[in-house]
Amino acid sequence: MTQEQAAQHRARFSDHKPQQDAYDYEMETYQKGLQYERPPLTFQASKWETLACDRMSAESKGYVHGSAGSRETDDKNKSAFKKWSIVPRRLTGHKQFPDLTTEIFGEKLQVPIAMAPVGVLRIFNPEGEVAATKAAAKEAVPYILSTAASTSIEDVAKANGEDGQRWYQLYWPNRENDDITISLLQRAKKAGYTTLFVTLDTYLLGWRPSDMDNGYNPFLRADQIGVALGFSDPVYRKRFKEQYGAEIEEKMGEAASGWMRTIFNGFSHSWEDVKFLQEHWDGPIVLKGIQTISDAKKAAEIGVQGIVVSNHGGRQQDGGNSSLGMLPHIVDAVGDKLKIFFDSGIRCGADIAKALALGADCVLVGRPYVYGLTLGGEGGVTHVLKSLIGDLELTLHIAGIPSVSKKDLNREVLVREEDLFEGIKGVSIH
Numbered sequence: 303m304t305q306e307q308a309a310q311h312r313a314r315f316s317d318h319k320p321q322q323d324a325y326d327y328e329m330e331t332y333q334k335g336l337q338y339e340r341p342p343l344t345f346q347a348s349k350w351e352t353l354a355c356d357r358m359s360a361e362s363k364g365y366v367h368g369s370a371g372s373r374e375t376d377d378k379n380k381s382a383f384k385k386w387s388i389v390p391r392r393l394t395g396h397k398q399f400p401d402l403t404t405e406i407f408g409e410k411l412q413v414p415i416a417m418a419p420v421g422v423l424r425i426f427n428p429e430g431e432v433a434a435t436k437a438a439a440k441e442a443v444p445y446i447l448s449t450a451a452s453t454s455i456e457d458v459a460k461a462n463g464e465d466g467q468r469w470y471q472l473y474w475p476n477r478e479n480d481d482i483t484i485s486l487l488q489r490a491k492k493a494g495y496t497t498l499f500v501t502l503d504t505y506l507l508g509w510r511p512s513d514m515d516n517g518y519n520p521f522l523r524a525d526q527i528g529v530a531l532g533f534s535d536p537v538y539r540k541r542f543k544e545q546y547g548a549e550i551e552e553k554m555g556e557a558a559s560g561w562m563r564t565i566f567n568g569f570s571h572s573w574e575d576v577k578f579l580q581e582h583w584d585g586p587i588v589l590k591g592i593q594t595i596s597d598a599k600k601a602a603e604i605g606v607q608g609i610v611v612s613n614h615g616g617r618q619q620d621g622g623n624s625s626l627g628m629l630p631h632i633v634d635a636v637g638d639k640l641k642i643f644f645d646s647g648i649r650c651g652a653d654i655a656k657a658l659a660l661g662a663d664c665v666l667v668g669r670p671y672v673y674g675l676t677l678g679g680e681g682g683v684t685h686v687l688k689s690l691i692g693d694l695e696l697t698l699h700i701a702g703i704p705s706v707s708k709k710d711l712n713r714e715v716l717v718r719e720e721d722l723f724e725g726i727k728g729v730s731i732h
């Protein structure tokens with residue numbers, strides 16, 4: 303990104319604030335409680351999943367809650383957070399709430415949180431991506447649109463609005479479909495998506511028992527839910543007509559499976575292929591799905607701007623490591639060269655604080671906002687975002703941590719819970 307572009311981004315986003323501060327949301331809730339009014343949705347983050355799953359069809363539940371194989375990776379993602387504890391400091395004299403703002407690729411963020419790319423949101427609520435992206439814009443949280451979305455690139459941009467911060471996630475067609483890749487990138491650029499996230503771990507869907515039990519693959523169905531980006535793509539439409547002598551709408555089944563084979567083409571690209579994206583995307587590129595130090599170093603070598611330390615929420619490969627466990631090792635290797643995003647397993651404010659303390663520059667929230675969407679549409683997503691932000695803000699404030707900047711929120715504020723019990727043998731706990 304040029305200096306000039308960075309300046310433009312900064313100017314565009316610097317005044318974009320959430321409509322209501324998360325702490326005010328808490329206070330408003332207590333005020334309403336004085337009149338015996340209860341919040342429509344629970345603040346207990348650990349309950350969102352069960353409540354939402356109870357309300358979904360078996361297919362939707364299997365799709366969002368499902369993970370690869372025996373769920374081992376997913377389970378480890380979540381339990382890894384408990385291995386770290388935030389150690390509070392007292393009498394800090396801080397007279398302000400923590401500063402949660404940060405800067406990513408020249409864009410000011412009000413909080414170091416973005417909404418992870420999640421496909422097919424209309425299976426959870428008819429408003430799908432439109433509801434999610436509107437809530438993101440209102441809470442000043444960047445929205446990452448998935449290539450597997452059930453709403454087009456352009457319609458999501460419209461709903462996200464002038465002030466919305468939007469990034470685009472690519473499921474990368476194989477090189478025989480370079481013209482389709484270029485078309486997707488150009489559409490995203492034109493619609494105001496500023497950063498490109500390229501997902502590396504999903505060249506086909508993982509072995510997901512819960513989906514197979516339901517015989518459910520949202521991308522094979524002719525209901526247009528998993529294929530919106532393809533069906534609205536001029537290059538894919540032209541190709542389809544040439545091949546079938548018919549419009550997509552006349553042969554929906556073939557068009558849906560054709561699009562699925564285009565974006566989940568079965569085989570991995572190579573490091574050399576990334577050059578193609580660098581030639582065709584004018585802006586920062588972030589590789590999503592990095593889980594090893596050597597891949598993180600290669601990402602830095604080939605000159606992309608960031609990585610997401612992620613294992614797709616354990617949905618792709620079973621028997622894997624926790625994403626959080628790898629985070630500090632990767633940060634030590636490339637944290638000074640790349641922006642480090644993190645996801646997989648974040649469920650509450652303290653989880654966010656821990657990932658940031660371990661060196662992430664920004665975290666992505668996945669399943670929790672899908673549960674909010676199921677429970678309350680746009681309002682449900684808003685509630686989840688406000689809750690996570692409020693929880694993060696007060697967790698930091700009460701721990702005596704004045705900001706999310708690396709000088710304040712770093713490994714010094716953490717202790718491994720295990721070491722506390724070993725500490726007597728010589729681990730220093732300052």
Ligand SMILES: Cc1cc2nc3c(=O)[nH]c(=O)nc-3n(C[C@H](O)[C@H](O)[C@H](O)COP(=O)(O)O)c2cc1C
Nearest residue numbers: 366418419420421448450501614615646647668669
């Ligand atoms: C229902 C669902 C759909 C997803 N779709 C996508 C997608 O289209 N593209 C992508 O890169 N990641 C996708 N992800 C992965 C998320 O971006 C993110 O990596 C993951 O949700 C993080 O794990 P967590 O949900 O356990 O926090 C999806 C996740 C879920 C739960």
